[in-house]
Amino acid sequence: MKYLTEYRDADLVQKLLFEIRQAVTRPWALMEVCGGQTHSIIRNGIDQLLPPQIELIHGPGCPVCVTPLETIDQALAIAAQPGVIFCSFGDMLRVPGSERDLFAVKSNGGDVRIVYSPLDALKIARENPSREVVFFGIGFETTAPANAQAVFQAKKQGLTNFSMLVSHVLVPPAIEALISAPTNRVQAFLAAGHVCSVMGYWQYEPLAHKYHVPIVVTGFEPLDVLAGVHSAVLQLEAGRAEVENAYARAVQRDGNQPAQKILSEVFEMCDRQWRGIGLIEQSGWQLLEPYRAFDAAHRFNVHHIQTTESPLCRSGEVLQGLIKPNQCSAFGRECTPVRPLGATMVSSEGACAAYYQYGRFIDPESIPG
Amino acid sequence: MSQSPDFDNWICPLPLRDYPQIVLGHGGGGKLSQDLVEHIVLPAFNNGALASLADGAALNIAGIRLAFSTDSYVVRPLFFPGGSIADLAVNGTVNDLAMLGAQPMFLSVGLIIEEGLPLSILGTVVEQMAAAARIAGVQIVTGDTKVVDKGHGDGLYINTSGIGLIPDGIQIAPQNARPGDSVLVSGMIGDHGMAVMSVREGLEFETLIISDSAPLNGMVAVLLAAVPEIHTLRDPTRGGVASSLNEIARAADVGIELEDNQLPIRPEVAAACELLGLDPLYVANEGKLIAILPAAQAERALESLRHHPLGKDAAIIGQVTAEHPGIVTTKTSIGGRRIVSMQVGEQLPRIC
Numbered sequence: 001m002k003y004l005t006e007y008r009d010a011d012l013v014q015k016l017l018f019e020i021r022q023a024v025t026r027p028w029a030l031m032e033v034c035g036g037q038t039h040s041i042i043r044n045g046i047d048q049l050l051p052p053q054i055e056l057i058h059g060p061g062c063p064v065c066v067t068p069l070e071t072i073d074q075a076l077a078i079a080a081q082p083g084v085i086f087c088s089f090g091d092m093l094r095v096p097g098s099e100r101d102l103f104a105v106k107s108n109g110g111d112v113r114i115v116y117s118p119l120d121a122l123k124i125a126r127e128n129p130s131r132e133v134v135f136f137g138i139g140f141e142t143t144a145p146a147n148a149q150a151v152f153q154a155k156k157q158g159l160t161n162f163s164m165l166v167s168h169v170l171v172p173p174a175i176e177a178l179i180s181a182p183t184n185r186v187q188a189f190l191a192a193g194h195v196c197s198v199m200g201y202w203q204y205e206p207l208a209h210k211y212h213v214p215i216v217v218t219g220f221e222p223l224d225v226l227a228g229v230h231s232a233v234l235q236l237e238a239g240r241a242e243v244e245n246a247y248a249r250a251v252q253r254d255g256n257q258p259a260q261k262i263l264s265e266v267f268e269m270c271d272r273q274w275r276g277i278g279l280i281e282q283s284g285w286q287l288l289e290p291y292r293a294f295d296a297a298h299r300f301n302v303h304h305i306q307t308t309e310s311p312l313c314r315s316g317e318v319l320q321g322l323i324k325p326n327q328c329s330a331f332g333r334e335c336t337p338v339r340p341l342g343a344t345m346v347s348s349e350g351a352c353a354a355y356y357q358y359g360r361f362i363d364p365e366s367i368p369g
Numbered sequence: 370m371s372q373s374p375d376f377d378n379w380i381c382p383l384p385l386r387d388y389p390q391i392v393l394g395h396g397g398g399g400k401l402s403q404d405l406v407e408h409i410v411l412p413a414f415n416n417g418a419l420a421s422l423a424d425g426a427a428l429n430i431a432g433i434r435l436a437f438s439t440d441s442y443v444v445r446p447l448f449f450p451g452g453s454i455a456d457l458a459v460n461g462t463v464n465d466l467a468m469l470g471a472q473p474m475f476l477s478v479g480l481i482i483e484e485g486l487p488l489s490i491l492g493t494v495v496e497q498m499a500a501a502a503r504i505a506g507v508q509i510v511t512g513d514t515k516v517v518d519k520g521h522g523d524g525l526y527i528n529t530s531g532i533g534l535i536p537d538g539i540q541i542a543p544q545n546a547r548p549g550d551s552v553l554v555s556g557m558i559g560d561h562g563m564a565v566m567s568v569r570e571g572l573e574f575e576t577l578i579i580s581d582s583a584p585l586n587g588m589v590a591v592l593l594a595a596v597p598e599i600h601t602l603r604d605p606t607r608g609g610v611a612s613s614l615n616e617i618a619r620a621a622d623v624g625i626e627l628e629d630n631q632l633p634i635r636p637e638v639a640a641a642c643e644l645l646g647l648d649p650l651y652v653a654n655e656g657k658l659i660a661i662l663p664a665a666q667a668e669r670a671l672e673s674l675r676h677h678p679l680g681k682d683a684a685i686i687g688q689v690t691a692e693h694p695g696i697v698t699t700k701t702s703i704g705g706r707r708i709v710s711m712q713v714g715e716q717l718p719r720i721c
Contacts, residue, residue, distance in 0.1 A: 013704070043707055044705050045701045116645075
């Protein structure tokens with residue numbers, strides 16, 4: 001595959017690993033922010049190849065993982081209503097709410113459909129004018145522009161049977177919440193390349209300066225991840241704390257302007273709950289007043305639904321990098337991908353699922369860090 | 370095999386992995402499917418032939434070794450690039466028999482038809498089944514039709530069962546895989562699943578991906594003639610190569626180690642999987658086999674497979690080991706290692 005295999009070249013990987021080994025003189029804790037990066041690290045075994053001084057902490061950048069339980073319960077309540085066609089990205093279907101998941105709703109007769117884009121849901125709404133079509137609009141800055149576009153188009157086309165359950169979250173406030181926490185161990189961040197391709201990386205510059213922490217915009221293929229690690233290690237070893245772009249083929253400092261335009265047309269910042277972490281101020285997006293009519297939570301009156309998380313599940317600590325997934329006492333016992341207690345075990349991008357899937361039999365002692 | 374229930378290992382069959390009722394994932398060929406079989410089907414039917422959990426049953430009848438298998442076909446759409454439900458229904462059961470080393474002979478067919486299905490479609494399907502049977506060298510000798518109310522089926526469901534003869538001296542079963550064996554696959558993996566997905570989901574790829582649906586009995590006969598001491602054969606259909614190898618690792622209590630770089634995957638299938646966040650190891654095949662055999666015979670087996678038109682892309686993809694029994698691992702292309710575990714249900718496209 002053009003533009004993919006080049007970034008999986010084993011010889012170049014070895015070369016970069018050598019350079020990282022040469023640069024490291026002492027232990028460093030790096031956090032890869034995005035679940036897609038975690039997935040790539042575990043799937044390719046990158047963490048096993050890094051020198052033992054480098055610890056990779058898996059960050060909160062998995063939309064499936066951090067979408068709050070009450071939003072899942074709201075989705076389940078809406079999807080179970082007769083006449084509703086509930087559309088979602090595939091891996092949200094298995095995320096457990098308090099009592100069940102979207103698969104169970106579907107099995108009880110709910111019309112739950114997997115789509116690949118919110119615009120597909122819009123098409124379903126046009127084709128089924130007598131049905132209420134709801135799209136589960138979750139994710140980070142990456143999925144937001146398409147969701148904004150769907151709502152914008154729905155308003156423009158006068159589609160009255162389309163709405164969106166919005167639970168968007170933003171990376172920079174989450175990074176700031178992590179760095180400023182008293183328990184923080186993260187010394188450098190690998191920022192999420194896809195998010196930065198939309199939003200740019202200028203927002204990270206004040207963070208790097210204020211907290212004296214290197215932030216490196218990083219991609220997803222093995223060479224991308226290692227380039228990010230290399231850049232972060234060089235900064236740490238030299239005592240620098242800057243924003244660097246190790247994913248220049250996809251990311252520019254100002255990001256994608258048309259995408260940002262549609263975002264500011266449709267969304268405004270709001271406080272947001274993060275599953276396993278709690279409330280982070282101004283860390284999410286909600287629909288602006290002119291688009292409020294498309295808010296599924298209002299339309300189906302599911303605001304009142306409030307829920308609490310399993311006390312056994314420590315996904316919050318995993319998401320904050322305080323423990324490794326296999327250090328949770330429920331990991332692989334009460335909590336498995338088949339019977340997940342927390343969302344980190346559900347998504348293929350979730351840190352716990354990635355550990356379970358790809359590293360379960362590996363002795364925890366042998367895992368670097 | 371014990372005839373009385375084993376209360377120490379007995380598990381209440383009802384609360385299945387927290388789902389009180391069937392969800393789609395139970396049909397995905399992963400852990401949920403395994404649960405259904407182990408906790409509901411096996412305890413109820415409980416016999417030696419079933420317990421081997423091979424693609425079919427190997428039976429001794431009056432001194433003759435018979436292979437017997439059944440499969441049901443529910444695919445949407447009925448026609449897809451490279452095949453149709455008709456090809457799958459014939460080839461699928463033929464292949465299940467071939468995976469026991471048997472020569473498939475006779476099939477039955479059950480047609481469950483949804484009210485409203487155009488007769489022309491049924492006619493096409495039946496003609497295609499007849500053609501597929503001719504190519505596979507089997508006869509369809511008995512059958513049944515049922516019609517269900519509109520809305521109670523995707524147009525047409527097909528069940529086929531088949532019988533075949535197992536030649537003397539052939540002992541092929543998942544349990545027979547041994548440490549030191551080589552693992553071979555007969556060609557490009559993931560074609561069928563991605564072909565169906567590309568039309569089902571309305572995804573438009575630049576290159577058309579074609580299903581690999583094909584009868585494997587001819588290739589198995591050639592392979593067995595070259596290397597009679599084959600330990601295990603499996604056609605990695607639902608759940609893909611990963612699920613089949615996990616089942617074998619579990620049944621034989623051995624570990625299996627793959628190498629990502631050795632897996633034959635078409636660039637367009639790999640690209641489609643990348644796009645959707647799927648792993649080709651878990652994507653269905655309908656015309657491929659996995660062969661596990663002594664390493665000393667691996668090159669000979671590979672050569673015989675490559676001489677067959679269906680096996681020209683055959684490859685040695687890994688080996689059986691005594692380490693980490695029950696677990697499949699793979700060496701990644703950059704030199705790391707990861708576990709290739711059993712999926713829970715169906716693979717789900719990732720969000721971003």
